[in-house]
Amino acid sequence: QSVERIAAPQRNDELADLTNLFNDMLDRMQRYIEQQEEFVEDVSHELRTPVAIIEGHMQMLNRWGKDDPEILSESISASLQEITRMKSLVQEMLDLSRAEQVDIHYPNAMTDAKEVANQVFGNFKLIHPEFTFTLDDDLKAPTVIKIYRDHFEQILIILMDNAVKYSQKRQEVHLSISRDERNVEIAVQDFGEGIAPENIDRVFNRFYRVDKARSRDKGGNGLGLSIAQHLVESYHGGIRVESVLGSGAIFRVSFPIVKTLEPGESLLDLEN
Numbered sequence: 001q002s003v004e005r006i007a008a009p010q011r012n013d014e015l016a017d018l019t020n021l022f023n024d025m026l027d028r029m030q031r032y033i034e035q036q037e038e039f040v041e042d043v044s045h046e047l048r049t050p051v052a053i054i055e056g057h058m059q060m061l062n063r064w065g066k067d068d069p070e071i072l073s074e075s076i077s078a079s080l081q082e083i084t085r086m087k088s089l090v091q092e093m094l095d096l097s098r099a100e101q102v103d104i105h106y107p108n109a110m111t112d113a114k115e116v117a118n119q120v121f122g123n124f125k126l127i128h129p130e131f132t133f134t135l136d137d138d139l140k141a142p143t144v145i146k147i148y149r150d151h152f153e154q155i156l157i158i159l160m161d162n163a164v165k166y167s168q169k170r171q172e173v174h175l176s177i178s179r180d181e182r183n184v185e186i187a188v189q190d191f192g193e194g195i196a197p198e199n200i201d202r203v204f205n206r207f208y209r210v211d212k213a214r215s216r217d218k219g220g221n222g223l224g225l226s227i228a229q230h231l232v233e234s235y236h237g238g239i240r241v242e243s244v245l246g247s248g249a250i251f252r253v254s255f256p257i258v259k260t261l262e263p264g265e266s267l268l269d270l271e272n
């Protein structure tokens with residue numbers, strides 16, 4: 001459905017301004033409605049595949065499950081896998097819808113970027129012993145940014161996860177933490193398959209995957225980078241990517257620095 005605009009009056013300037021303002025609002029509303037419609041379409045499309053797979057397995061079970069133990073166990077485990085996927089899809093969709101304007105809910109949240117980035121780095125080393133992780137931490141002291149800790153962690157995990165997922169040949173990931181006068185920057189670099197120039201602008205779009213089947217194999221829903229981008233932007237940060245196809249990708253996120261902590265100073269002093 002579409003929202004009808006109002007015809008501008010001929011003479012009265014003030015009234016014309018008001019009408020324009022109102023029409024702008026209607027345009028925005030129209031765009032919002034269209035985005036919602038698109039979202040519902042995307043979601044139903046994404047849910048169709050796992051539902052169809054589960055349906056297929058249920059039909060097999062119904063016909064042959066009682067007599068064939070192999071079909072029984074295969075169909076059950078394949079269905080469970082699809083159910084896990086649907087659960088993660090639902091969780092990620094929730095994360096995405098909550099990722100806009102989160103700063104309103106956590107107006108006083110502060111995070112030490114240095115500490116959290118080091119912690120995420122350590123966790124990835126533990127979880128993926130087959131990978132080589134290297135770290136370049138240029139920050140001399142705890143560096144505070146204005147973001148809820150779990151959200152900052154979530155952004156870094158999405159980027160590190162992707163670096164691991166999309167670099168199976170050369171299993172190396174480099175994390176660097178640096179700053180200039182105003183901003184702290186975290187860069188996650190991998191040396192994997194990279195992203196072609198024609199696809200690079202689309203990786204932040206929801207449900208976009210360069211290779212749908214491969215991402216699906218790795219449990220990807222195409223929502224990670226949209227969630228990361230929404231979170232970063234709602235905390236007034238920036239996120240960008242550079243890549244050379246076949247040589248890897250580097251994702252950079254940056255946030256304005258609130259302050260550097262002096263010895264003895266704590267985050268809690270800032271939050272209150």
Ligand code: ADP
Nearest residue numbers: 162166194203209210215220221222223224225
């Ligand atoms: P997912 O990883 O769940 O598919 P994302 O939104 O996190 O979804 O990423 C979208 C797509 O961008 C991925 O499917 C992949 O094609 C591409 N991509 C993301 N990170 C990288 C990376 N580090 N190297 C190469 N391609 C990447």
